[in-house]
Amino acid sequence: MARLLIVEDQKKLLASLQRGLQEEGYDVITAATGEDGFYQATTAAVDLLILDVMLPKRDGFQVLTDLRQQGFAPPVLMLTARDRVEDRITGLDSGADDYLVKPFAFAELLARVRALLRRDSAARETVLRADNLEVNLLSRRVVRQGEEIELTRREFELLEYLLRHKNSTVTRDMIARDVWKEPSGSLTNVADVYIKTLRKKIERADRVQLIHTIRGVGYALRDEA
Amino acid sequence: MARLLIVEDQKKLLASLQRGLQEEGYDVITAATGEDGFYQATTAAVDLLILDVMLPKRDGFQVLTDLRQQGFAPPVLMLTARDRVEDRITGLDSGADDYLVKPFAFAELLARVRALLRRDSAARETVLRADNLEVNLLSRRVVRQGEEIELTRREFELLEYLLRHKNSTVTRDMIARDVWKEPSGSLTNVADVYIKTLRKKIERADRVQLIHTIRGVGYALRDEA
């Protein structure tokens, strides 16, 4: 589950936020000062930061500016008692993704947290699909029907190539050239062998055949959606 | 510049939003009904959708739900006169990324639009940098000073991890947990060994040291730009 960092100096509020968010299943870590918050944000692997503006020593705006400067990428939800429009604009422009004014309903905080995490993970997606097969090019994870499939580098590259040419036939020469980066007349049957291991891994329990043999030509990954 | 779609049935508000956003340099298209909004969102290449909730025929919630269903990915900012917490939660949970209650300050709308667009483009970024080192997460190619560097899977993942935590210290435990996906107290020094191979490959001819040892803590990839 996602890891949240809450930076808030009011003990009672901090405790109740932590408890509430943990009950929702989040992994919550906390800090009570701007300095500690900064430290935790840069050292723990945080998925979302909930940051109070009014903090002793270093205020939230400053912490956030410094973090973004450093390349801190996760979404940030600012909390504050200050309800002036200028404050909200300052917060957003110093790198916050959302801005919630105290007092707020916990349920709304939750909804905003969900929205921020949802977008963050959605935007990172670079996914190729066919049938119920999903290939994430960034995380390099392959999933079919909720089941994760482990592929080696070559297998992954071959599958990516087939997916990019979805519903059209690719010849062995094309594969040799583009996946193996070898001259046209590659003598061996490496590609055949890899097609086999791909089939074994991808078309196992699942009965829908994706990779079709085009006799005399090559292979085709078909998505009859 | 980014293209925004505004869906709003109040003519005067729509016109003033359009004008104001265009003055900021955005490419603005509009719709006055839920149906037209849905159509435009699915056919024009929209970077951000500003969506009113109260619309004739199909209301904003429904339009949004249908759009997300269809795979509509861009961020959505909902506008509404309804200020009940439940409405905001409904909006966020049906796929909105932000929710602004009328009447609002135009400057705040602008700040929220900036924040949404900023996050969206940042998350799509697929290149990590430090000094003159570039790591492309999609092609998995690593280049320093124009020279291509070949990394194995583990080396690449470790480097990516260090870069994602640029300018902060990562402990061996963090590396073990997040790169090797192993429980905390991993007994061996695999990470050390990989740090070494990374250093050898990345800090070769180039004299600028990137990976620093933080004695007693871990390692830090520093970018003193």
Add this chain to the structure above:
DNA sequence: CCGGCGTATGAAGGATTTTTCATCGAGCGT
């Protein structure tokens, strides 16, 4: 039905990657 061509398959060999281990060296506190 048979032969021939093209594809599938199993297994082995080779190459690379990943991990372990033993030892060396460098920084830090006393």
Add this chain to the structure above:
DNA sequence: ACGCTCGATGAAAAATCCTTCATACGCCGG
């Protein structure tokens, strides 16, 4: 400066991945 701890390093073992090869199978034309 000494000793101790932590990190660096080289090399070898283990695991995995990639390629090759020999053979089996199946489709298609005659």
